[in-house]
Amino acid sequence: AQTVTQSQPEMSVQEAETVTLSCTYDTSESDYYLFWYKQPPSRQMILVIRQEAYKQQNATENRFSVNFQKAAKSFSLKISDSQLGDAAMYFCAYRTTTAYGGATNKLIFGTGTLLAVQP
Amino acid sequence: DAGVTQSPTHLIKTRGQQVTLRCSPISGHKSVSWYQQVLGQGPQFIFQYYEKEERGRGNFPDRFSARQFPNYSSELNVNALLLGDSALYLCASSPKSGPEGQGAGNTIYFGEGSWLTVV
Numbered sequence: 001a002q003t004v005t006q007s008q009p010e011m012s013v014q015e016a017e018t019v020t021l022s023c024t025y026d027t028s029e030s031d032y033y034l035f036w037y038k039q040p041p042s043r044q045m046i047l048v049i050r051q052e053a054y055k056q057q058n059a060t061e062n063r064f065s066v067n068f069q070k071a072a073k074s075f076s077l078k079i080s081d082s083q084l085g086d087a088a089m090y091f092c093a094y095r096t097t098t099a100y101g102g103a104t105n106k107l108i109f110g111t112g113t114l115l116a117v118q119p
Numbered sequence: 120d121a122g123v124t125q126s127p128t129h130l131i132k133t134r135g136q137q138v139t140l141r142c143s144p145i146s147g148h149k150s151v152s153w154y155q156q157v158l159g160q161g162p163q164f165i166f167q168y169y170e171k172e173e174r175g176r177g178n179f180p181d182r183f184s185a186r187q188f189p190n191y192s193s194e195l196n197v198n199a200l201l202l203g204d205s206a207l208y209l210c211a212s213s214p215k216s217g218p219e220g221q222g223a224g225n226t227i228y229f230g231e232g233s234w235l236t237v238v
Contacts, residue, residue: 004161035227037229042231043156043207043231043232044229044230044231044232045162045209045211045229046229047226047227047228050226091161091162093161095227104167104174104175105150105151105152105167105169105174105175105211105213105227106152106164106167106175106177107152107154107162107164107211107227108164109161109162109163110161111160111161112160112161
């Protein structure tokens, strides 16, 4: 069974600085998807960035980028130029595939990292 | 376009009662999945439905059931409520699933959730 581990329960960063959130996962599948979701106090899950396992290039979305190390099963999130609005719980998630290779809607989440942004 | 909508947003039930939570996916999305998020933890997968058929079930007791209607909306039912069922219940939708669901475009979008408190 797949597992996702986030070893940093809480992180803090100064406004305008850079912070990296860690995530490791375990799987025997070769093709899968990885995601970072942000959950602000409103509790709605907001997709931050996604990575397809077959792509070697690390995904980037504006100030957010990932460091995807497939062999090490590591998927960290880097937030550059941190803003007050980035303060939230961040979840790393793994998307399973079906027996036929298609993506399911079953996401396996880590326990989350609570990010605080200091002004 | 409207996002994933859930109702009710908050509700309080007594132990032993039954509850029904409702979800309307994004227009055009055929796949709906349900997650339970206990305070302080990441969401846990409960069910996935695609084209009105159950496509996956998490490790939850038979007290939990769901269905998807012809218009792709969905209901989650929980019988014989326990105190431990108190959680945020999240609904998520995506356009496709299975072999048709490959590709970065098949993003999973979450609703704002239904807060269930069992007393």
